[in-house]
Amino acid sequence: MQAARYRIRADILNPAPNGSCRWVRDGELVFGPDGIIVRCGRRGGGDASATRIPAPRGAVIIPGLVDCHTHLSQYHVRGRTGHTLMDWLGSYVFPAEAAFRDRAFARAVANGFFRKLLANGVTTAALYANYRTGAEQALSAAAALGIRAAVGLTLMDRGVPAALRQRPEQALEDCRHLAEQARGCGNGRAWFSVNPRFAPAVSARFMEMIGRFAGSSGVYIQTHLSENPAEIALVRKLYPGIGSYAGVYDRFGLLTDRTLLAHCIHLTPAERRLVSRRRCAVVHCPSSNLFLHSGRFPIEHWSGYRKLCLGTDVGAGPSFSMLDTMRDAYFVNRQSPERLFCQATLGGAAALGLERMIGSLAPGKQADFSVVTIGERAGTSGSELLSDLIFKWDQVTFHRVFVAGREVYRA
Numbered sequence: 001m002q003a004a005r006y007r008i009r010a011d012i013l014n015p016a017p018n019g020s021c022r023w024v025r026d027g028e029l030v031f032g033p034d035g036i037i038v039r040c041g042r043r044g045g046g047d048a049s050a051t052r053i054p055a056p057r058g059a060v061i062i063p064g065l066v067d068c069h070t071h072l073s074q075y076h077v078r079g080r081t082g083h084t085l086m087d088w089l090g091s092y093v094f095p096a097e098a099a100f101r102d103r104a105f106a107r108a109v110a111n112g113f114f115r116k117l118l119a120n121g122v123t124t125a126a127l128y129a130n131y132r133t134g135a136e137q138a139l140s141a142a143a144a145l146g147i148r149a150a151v152g153l154t155l156m157d158r159g160v161p162a163a164l165r166q167r168p169e170q171a172l173e174d175c176r177h178l179a180e181q182a183r184g185c186g187n188g189r190a191w192f193s194v195n196p197r198f199a200p201a202v203s204a205r206f207m208e209m210i211g212r213f214a215g216s217s218g219v220y221i222q223t224h225l226s227e228n229p230a231e232i233a234l235v236r237k238l239y240p241g242i243g244s245y246a247g248v249y250d251r252f253g254l255l256t257d258r259t260l261l262a263h264c265i266h267l268t269p270a271e272r273r274l275v276s277r278r279r280c281a282v283v284h285c286p287s288s289n290l291f292l293h294s295g296r297f298p299i300e301h302w303s304g305y306r307k308l309c310l311g312t313d314v315g316a317g318p319s320f321s322m323l324d325t326m327r328d329a330y331f332v333n334r335q336s337p338e339r340l341f342c343q344a345t346l347g348g349a350a351a352l353g354l355e356r357m358i359g360s361l362a363p364g365k366q367a368d369f370s371v372v373t374i375g376e377r378a379g380t381s382g383s384e385l386l387s388d389l390i391f392k393w394d395q396v397t398f399h400r401v402f403v404a405g406r407e408v409y410r411a
């Protein structure tokens with residue numbers, strides 16, 4: 001006998017790899033008890049026996065959103081204004097991150113952080129945590145709440161307050177332990193990542209150790225690249241022998257197809273060629289770039305890049321909402337809503353090498369999706385409906401959110 005399936009009926013917005021979006025009016029999503037999608041399309045595919053999941057009137061189903069760059073430890077410093085990157089780190093971020101040595105505090109914040117992501121329809125996130133304790137708590141909280149997460153340990157051994165400086169050998173030991181923990185939790189939905197903070201905070205020796213560990217263990221690598229002119233000048237001073245900022249990471253084997261590079265605002269043509277040759281993901285963080293006056297991400301160089309994705313960059317980005325992030329990306333570069341939607345879904349999935357599993361709603365993929373309503377829904381095409389979603393953010397409600405067919409959030 002066939003195991004019970006589930007079906008949910010609503011309009012469906014689904015991204016396509018070519019940067020377009022398919023709108024299915026009166027659609028139906030059917031998935032099995034294993035959380036794998038069986039059908040996604042127009043109503044009436046003969047699955048009448050499937051258990052019905054109710055959806056509100058006028059609801060729209062969208063795939064789970066993928067936030068490719070955010071900082072768990074910066075939860076409390078959102079909206080601290082008046083600075084550019086380097087001052088902001090010193091005034092707010094470093095003191096905030098130092099608090100994550102405390103296990104109970106780290107656990108409470110991790111829980112709140114992931115709940116916020118789920119409440120905004122984010123079903124997969126790549127993030128930065130601090131200290132072994134902080135990353136441990138993040139991995140357990142993600143697994144318990146059912147979100148997919150690449151949890152990174154922020155690595156730094158210079159240029160930051162003593163409380164945050166790590167001994168490279170100990171940090172690598174922590175990485176081994178956390179990679180092991182990630183393998184054993186979250187039913188394959190949790191991953192570990194090494195996150196050298198950025199080149200100014202990591203010595204060449206540490207960088208080399210991190211590169212070697214990442215190469216042998218296959219974990220993700222997340223870092224910041226070319227966000228701010230003062231940061232770039234500092235890298236040039238600290239790594240005088242290497243021609244470019246991207247070249248520093250490359251020297252130590254940190255530019256790979258498992259690497260997510262946040263910002264990439266001020267890259268030279270040669271750096272852009274290097275990043276795409278190494279098939280790294282490029283994470284555009286428009287809200288953060290606006291907030292810290294870091295500069296405009298030059299979309300014209302990346303618009304066709306398969307691994308272009310979006311990140312909220314909380315806390316420099318003040319919002320957990322990928323809809324807000326898409327809206328800011330529009331204001332900065334005027335891309336179409338369809339393209340932004342693709343970057344927030346399929347682009348994020350591709351960035352993490354998970355595009356066969358998540359990023360859109362299709363048979364064989366995991367049923368990661370949200371059921372949303374838009375207060376003054378007026379769109380009469382997929383594009384207009386997407387515009388409603390992105391620009392009427394104050395009227396959007398995420399009613400229910402599912403990861404692998406399991407409900408992980410309900411409004």
Ligand SMILES: [Zn+2]
Binds near residue numbers: 070224313
């Ligand atoms: Zn960041």
